[in-house]
Amino acid sequence: MSATTRRLNALGRAELTLLVRNRTTLFVALLMPPAMIMLMASTLDGMDLGPAGMSIGEATMTGGIGMVLILVVHLNLVSAYVARREELVLKRLRTGEVPDHEILTGTALPAVGLALAQCLLIVIAGMALLDLGAPRRPDLLVAGILLGTLLTAALAAATSAFTRTVESSQITTMPMFLISLPGSGLLFPLDVLPDKIASVCELLPLTGAMTLVRAGWLGDTGSGELLGAAVTALAWVVVSVFAVQRWFRWEPRR
Template sequence: MANTTTQRPTSKALPSTLAIGLARTKLEVREFFREREALIFTFFFPIIFLGIFSAVFGNTDFNGVNAATYFTPGMIASGIFLSSFQSLSISIALERDEGLLKRLRGTPMPPQAYFIGKIGQVLITSIAQIALLLAISGLLLGVDLPTEPGKWANFVWIFILGTASGSVLGIAFSVVPKSGKAASAVITPIVLLLQFMSGVYFVYSSLPAWMRNVAAIFPLKWLAQGMRSVFLPDGFELTEPAKSWQLGTGAIVLSIWLVVGLFLAQRVFRWTRRDAG
């Protein structure tokens, strides 16, 4: 009598959270570049403003550098903050209002994969934005980019801390608007106010002392100051109110905001609208 064996069906292993998160990142990047408003008010906004400032202040001497050189660090910092905090807080609020988050939560997708996708989108779009801004600055606006490895090393950690803290704060702040339609109206004025107070559009040392003190509480000021340390000549350190770039203090403040943002995002994030209970 012939022996017969029964083969059990083999179950296919599910993709890992990281793999799903990377797939979400590709989707998020495609969706970002399809949105005209996101492209104009997030991706191209700092580049457009750098061109405007260079044209308006083209004949102004900023302690030995031209206007484009002086405003480039602030526009880079602003771009990171727009791509992380503003972009995520508005887009997540819209997705929650439209019921997308509720539907995603009902799928087998791990929640962590959604956040990996969002943060991955911020990293990719921020890198692309900065690369384009630096190319325009160097090729068209006469900005001399730094050549010292140490300055680029500082750029890397400032960029990482800035995007990380801005991203988690954006995720947490996305619960503040009462609806997706109100998100832009609630978040954009806050970002604009921080830009004016943090030395993005003005010479930081010329701002009133009380305004500088308030700005020092928030991450954008330290992000902008850190970028000035990278892209401005070393002598500009003495033009800062503290006569120093304060990179150590900046790293501490950005790290604190990163921890605060992580804590708040875990505690307050919602997958459904408030009226959903």
């Protein structure tokens, strides 16, 4: 086992212990995504999804994966980064041999692992309980989930730079949630929106990843749309990483 792997394992185990001890964070990570999926199912009930070429079950599962990315990865990681910064944990870690990117990655490992496990459960539940059948393009589904996870984790680190306290993270994470819910295809497919509004929504941070997730379920998305979705998602990842390098704070805000 390499030194990098050992350090990441140690950081990940420590962060997992803190996650399990924080009942509020654990509640949000484990129970909020199922609750939001039920809300989406009730919202989509009776909606005409013909223009989107999706069933209610497929739309619900797609939105459920997006909810996991926002609630489990983005929301939890903003709180985690801010808490470790204010507790001087990040500052102490930087005095050792651990590189900056390993500190950020190790802190994110438990949330990312939990999110990936929940996404897998959503896919299995969709096939077993909603009679959706297997995803037609599992490669695109996996690519969308991985891109979305990377993006929401990077955005969380960037957002923490502008978050003064753990309590205020509930406010700074709200724009991502409120914008993505209707604008990135979580609450309903973008195809049901007017063309001009849908074109703007396609440029939102999480839309590209969600387009790949939807294509993984349906398997009928054109190559041009897939390429555009992947480029949009990668562009947001690059912007987020740049923001982290430029503005991420390692010491408490005073």
